Amino acid sequence: MFKKILIANRGEIALRVIRTCKEMGIKTVAVYSQADVNAMHVRMADESVCIGPAESSKSYLSIPSIISACEITGSEAVHPGYGFLSENASFAEILGDHGIKFIGPSVSHINTMGDKINAKTQMEAFNVPCVPGSNGEVKDIDDAYISAKKIGFPVLLKAAAGGGGIGMKIVQGIDQLETLFLQAKSEAKKSFNDDTIYMEKYLEKPRHIEIQVFGDGKGKAVHLGERDCSLQRRHQKVLEETPSPGVNPREIKNIGKICANAISRMKYEGAGTIEFLYENNEFFFIEMNTRLQVEHPITEAVFGIDLVKEQICVAYGIDMSLSQEHLEPKGHAIECRINAEKLPNFSPSPGNIKEFHSPGGIGIRMDSAIYNGFRVPPYYDSLIGKLIVHADSRSMALGRLSRALDELIIDGVYTTVDLFKDILDQADFKNGDYNIHWLEQWLSDQVK
Ligand code: ADP
Numbered sequence: 001m002f003k004k005i006l007i008a009n010r011g012e013i014a015l016r017v018i019r020t021c022k023e024m025g026i027k028t029v030a031v032y033s034q035a036d037v038n039a040m041h042v043r044m045a046d047e048s049v050c051i052g053p054a055e056s057s058k059s060y061l062s063i064p065s066i067i068s069a070c071e072i073t074g075s076e077a078v079h080p081g082y083g084f085l086s087e088n089a090s091f092a093e094i095l096g097d098h099g100i101k102f103i104g105p106s107v108s109h110i111n112t113m114g115d116k117i118n119a120k121t122q123m124e125a126f127n128v129p130c131v132p133g134s135n136g137e138v139k140d141i142d143d144a145y146i147s148a149k150k151i152g153f154p155v156l157l158k159a160a161a162g163g164g165g166i167g168m169k170i171v172q173g174i175d176q177l178e179t180l181f182l183q184a185k186s187e188a189k190k191s192f193n194d195d196t197i198y199m200e201k202y203l204e205k206p207r208h209i210e211i212q213v214f215g216d217g218k219g220k221a222v223h224l225g226e227r228d229c230s231l232q233r234r235h236q237k238v239l240e241e242t243p244s245p246g247v248n249p250r251e252i253k254n255i256g257k258i259c260a261n262a263i264s265r266m267k268y269e270g271a272g273t274i275e276f277l278y279e280n281n282e283f284f285f286i287e288m289n290t291r292l293q294v295e296h297p298i299t300e301a302v303f304g305i306d307l308v309k310e311q312i313c314v315a316y317g318i319d320m321s322l323s324q325e326h327l328e329p330k331g332h333a334i335e336c337r338i339n340a341e342k343l344p345n346f347s348p349s350p351g352n353i354k355e356f357h358s359p360g361g362i363g364i365r366m367d368s369a370i371y372n373g374f375r376v377p378p379y380y381d382s383l384i385g386k387l388i389v390h391a392d393s394r395s396m397a398l399g400r401l402s403r404a405l406d407e408l409i410i411d412g413v414y415t416t417v418d419l420f421k422d423i424l425d426q427a428d429f430k431n432g433d434y435n436i437h438w439l440e441q442w443l444s445d446q447v448k
Helices: 011-024 040-044 063-073 089-097 107-114 116-125 141-151 174-192 249-266 296-303 307-316 394-407 417-424 438-447
Strands: 004-007 027-033 047-052 077-079 155-159 169-171 197-201 207-216 221-233 236-242 269-279 282-289 332-339 355-357 364-368 383-391 409-411
Touching (some): 004 063, 011 027, 011 040, 011 307, 011 383, 027 063, 063 089, 077 307, 107 116, 141 155, 141 174, 141 197, 155 174, 174 197, 207 249, 221 249, 221 438, 236 417, 269 307, 296 307, 296 383, 332 417, 383 394, 394 417
Parallel strands (some): 004 027, 004 077
Antiparallel strands (some): 155 169, 155 197, 207 269, 221 236, 236 332, 269 282, 332 383
């Protein structure tokens, strides 16, 4: 087994990876920016290396600094967590060139899935159902008119290199097409330095259902059920649950099988997530993420497994321990993303944590790297913790979540904790009756 792994990340995910490494007897190396000198991941790792100033571009995204940190510490492998360099094919390639194992899929799989047009083409070839859309890139406005006519309004313009909902434009009718096409192109250029745009049918009331997959890189592959991530704001996930209250288990088994087959045929290595929109009992592929997702703990809860441990073992070349016939989900799990943000605008709320008390008891998991006196820096994502509950049934999980939210104390910064208490009180949510627009609609009703 690896003797030493470097974690190229910060916050709760760095800590989460360190936890598994410790349990496996693997030494850990934390990297940190000058703003994170006092961060928990630095305190918990066996060694740590400062890799630059606060700005991510000069620290957590600096490939040369991270490679140097690996060499100085003799790290054999790198776990990238999520975000930052986790889906950066050059990073994986350069690590390989230095004889350091990237814990994740191959460079070519990261590349293919990183371009959403290529990803769709690849998935279509494996009979994965996709959202109806343009045939590849929409090159110019004439092309946009032709595609929109074929697909039918409303349509959605999306950036091929996209992420985080950036560059996405809903086009309701032909008169808006030119303006929004040009806007989407310029946003994509600015954010991703790639202005390739494609078009999809805009689905009006779908759920976001994603399938966790795992492969050994040699053709063995499994799926680990779904996560319902329909509760979103600005195309960003807020709360996730499994199983989905809106899809029946038979449909999940069918789509899961299709996904596992695609992963097997690709010879995909490690953890991945195949994302779908689900409407009128049909699944439509939108993208594949080639990394561990923020919301992976709900899958771990219902399957009773440690996905990071599986990632590390497969990366080392140990035979995959997961097999489909032994994977049966148990109970219900829900995750709330606790962000340091001030409502109603969800503006970032960095600052000093004056008091932090984590909920406990049966079926509670709190993944967080904050502590009393910790200063939430203004430079990074506002996620400061994830509260995960697991219980025998959805109604018991809702009761457990409500109890845990009451127990959770975070003082000193504004957080999204109270938002979850309010969501839990809504009949639609209690009934599992929501789609990707429900939260935005409900939030805008609150402001009126
Ligand atoms: P990103 O990588 O930018 O997050 P995704 O393709 O994963 O983009 O989509 C993010 C979210 O945007 C989805 O969960 C969904 O809410 C919305 N979305 C994406 N494609 C469509 C579509 N064709 N119709 C309706 N909503 C969509």
